Amino acid sequence: MLDQAFEALKTYDWGTDVAVLAPIDEAVVATSGDSASREQLERRLAAVLAEDVSRDAKDYVCRKLMAIGTAASVPALAALLPSAELSHMARFALERIPAPEAGQALREALASVAGSQKVGVVTSLAGRGENESVAALARLVGDGDPAVARAAVIGLGRIRTPEAARALESAKPADPQAKLEAIDARLACAEALLAAGKKAEALAVYKPLAGPQQPKxxxxxxxxxxLAASGKKAD
Amino acid sequence: MGGQHQPTRRRFLQTAGAAAAAPYVITSAALGQGAIPPASERIVMGGIGIGNQGQWDQEAFLGRPDVQYVALCDVRQSVREKYKAKVDERYQNRDCQTYNDYRELLAREDIDAVHVATPDHWHAIQVVEACRQGKDVYCQKPETRTLREGPLLIEAARRFARVVSGGSQRVLEDYTELVNKCWSGELGPIKWINVNVGPLSQLCNLPAEETPADIDWDLWLGPAPWAPYNALRCSGSFATTGGSWRSYVDYSGGGMTDWGAHHFGGATFAVDVREKQPVEIEYIADPQGDHLAFHYDNGVILYHNRPKTENLAVEGTPGQQREAKPVPVYKGEGGIYGDFIHCVKTRERPFRDIELAVNTIAVSHLGTIAYNLRRSLKWDAAAQTFTGDEEANRYLDRARREPWVL
Incomplete structure (x- = not known):
């Protein structure tokens, strides 16, 4: 049955009954706790990414690798990151694979992708939330592509470490929407600093944002x- | 945006209304007559996603004298035109502005609040952006598509001191008798309650069809994986077993989230665990039907699809006392919509405050993950992670299609 499902992937495309792939879905669940079977399943799935199959088939494979992928699948997935068609689904897996190799591959891809794909890689690094990504995102805060710069700013707000807070100090976007995104990210960092007991650092972020030039x-x-930093109840 | 240097419509009206030399530019309607508040006191609203449930939300807000509805956004041109006509007819003018891209609507400084009724995969991005832009938000249920989105919505609401209401009117209105029974103490301490709802959403692999000129397909898909247009893929039908976006995993959690928002919301309200999230999701393999038991830290159990058990069946502890508590109700007048508008004015938290809504829909998401993995899970609500289960933690969130960022 599983062999037939892998055979079906070769011709799988939009409009194909998804039931033909049900044995693969079942194997994903059934191999939980059986590392040898799962490794084999992962290897077979990752191999499909290099084959001449439809975008839809690769889309399906990436969904399964999101669920079971390990460091072993990372090279096959990372190879898709520059592709306009497949970059998102590669990230669909890479963002959720806990192996540090997945984060490393995304960081390395920053040098080879551009435009929307770069925005996507930045958001996936933010989604993984690894402190190792802060330096990479910090370098993009002033990127020439405003979309990349905005994604980096929002991403630093998601990671919200003290290093991320410092990196955001250099974010000075001109675009009104991007300005608010930068403020949002700074406030997120301040909340994290506050939660970590770093009241003085949090106050330093809050103070300029409380000025009369800011929106209400x-x-x-x-x-x-x-108020929270000074120990008073905010509401 | 929202800075003090650019005059907003409300500020203009307040200033103009106070200036004796200016009344000729202010109509009597703008200044308010009888039950109609003056324009400077009305809540200026816009709507995002109007073609489906959004049309009913629009109608509710449009019917309120304390709301001035000025703009709407939808990715379908025919929908924009149809519902602009409705707004213009209501006000007897042609002022309602329409937008294909929600970001343009949210960038308007004169808008105080928005209602969001796009497909579920869009909610988090749009609600967070609305909060950033200083808008209050009424968001249709299910408010989130992933567990990770929940805390981000709550944070955005709290960070910018926004009123953000979830959208299930049924939580209070459909289960009144049950809620009163439980909250009155009549049943004693509650042991368990059962919810029957489903199914889970499925992968959509419908064939490609020619994309109509009426729809901005790429914007409809937004952060979801790319897929070719198919009318059934984006149909707003309420079906959850195929042939509507509510059936498909990229856009919805299926009946588990769509009706789950109502039933789990009502059940957790009735047994008074709406301010919590479960600590354990027990997967029960059963020849009569696999089902779940959500365990709360106070001992209450919320069953899902317990065999031979009616929806919202509840078991208390007869003979034992439970202190009666006053049942929370809507503020203001006009049901859940009136509650939201009241809170926009008073800055109170609405009945369906986003935190409560997120707790409800977390039940649906947690249950879905347990069913998909076919095993029990421990949930650390404070950390928002599964304990000791890296495979389950993969399902906390999903990568969004570029260039969309949350």
Whole structure:
């Protein structure tokens, strides 16, 4: 049955009954706790990514590797990152594979991808939340591509370590939407600093955001943060 | 955006209304007559995603004298035109602005609040962006598509002091008798409650069809994986077993989240665990039907699809006392919509505050993961991770299609 399903992947495309792949779905669940069978299944799936099969078939394979992929699948997935058609589904797997090799591959890909694909890689690094990615994202805060710069800013707000907070100090976007995203990221970092007991550092982030030049909702948020940092109840 | 240097419509009206030399530019309707508040006191609203459930949300807000509905956004041109006409008819003008891209609507400084009723895979990105832009938000249920999105929505609401309401009116309105029974103490301490709902959503592999000129297909897909257009893939039908976006995993959790938002919401409200998330999801393999038991830290059990058990069946502890508590209700007038508008004005938390809504839909997501893995799971709600299960943790979130960022 499993062999037939892998055979079906060769002609699988939009409109094919998904039931033909059900044995692979079943194997994903059934091999949990059986490392030898799972390794074999992973190897077979990853091999499909290098074959001449449809985008839809590779899309399906990436979904399965999201669930069971390990460091062994990373090279096959990383090879798809520059592809306009397949980059997202490669990240669909790489973002969720816990092996550090997946994060490393995404960071390395920053040098070889551009445009939307680079935005995607940045968001996946943010989604993984590894502190090792902060330096890479920090370098992109002033990227010439505003979409990449915005993704880096939002990503640093997701990772929200003290290093991320420092990196955000250099984010000075001109675009109004990007400005608010940078403020959001800074506030997120301040919340993390506060939660870690670093009140003085949090206050340093909040204070300039509470000034009269900021929109009302930003002033409100920063003021609440300052109150919390001073030990007063915000609401 | 929202800075003090650019005059907003409300600020203009407040200033103009106070200026004796200016009344000729202010109509009597703008200043308010009888039950209609003056324009400067109305909540200026827009809607994102109007063609499906959004049309009913629009109708509810449009019917309120304390709301001025000024803009709508939808990726279908025919929908934009149809519902703009409705707004314009209501106000007897042609002022309602339409947008294909929600970001343009959210960038408007004059809009105080928005309602969001796009397919579920869009909710988190749009609600977070609305909060960033200083808008209050009424978001249709299910409010999230992944577990990871929940805390991000709550954070955005709290960070910018926004009123963000979830969208299930049934939580309070459909289960009143049960809620009153439980909260009155009549049943004693609650042991368990059961919810029957489903199914889970499935992978969609419908064939490609020619994309109609009416729809911005790439924007409809947004952060979801790319797929070719098919009318059934994006149909707003309420079906959850195929032939509608509610059936497919990239856009919805199926009946488990779509009806789950109502039933789990009602059940957790009734047994008073709506402020919590479960600590364990027990997967029970059963010849009569695999089912789940969600365990809460206070001992309450929420069953899902327990065999031979009616939906919302509840078991208490007869003979034992449970302290009666006043049942929370909507604030303001006009059901869940009135509750939201009231809270926009008063800055109180709405009945379906986003945190409560997130707790409800977390039940659906947690259950889905347990069913997919066919095993029991331990959930650390504070850390928002599964304990000792790296495979389950992979399902906490999913990569979004570029260039969409959450």
């Amino acid at each position: 909702h930003v002033r409100l948020g920063a003021t609440r943060g300052m």
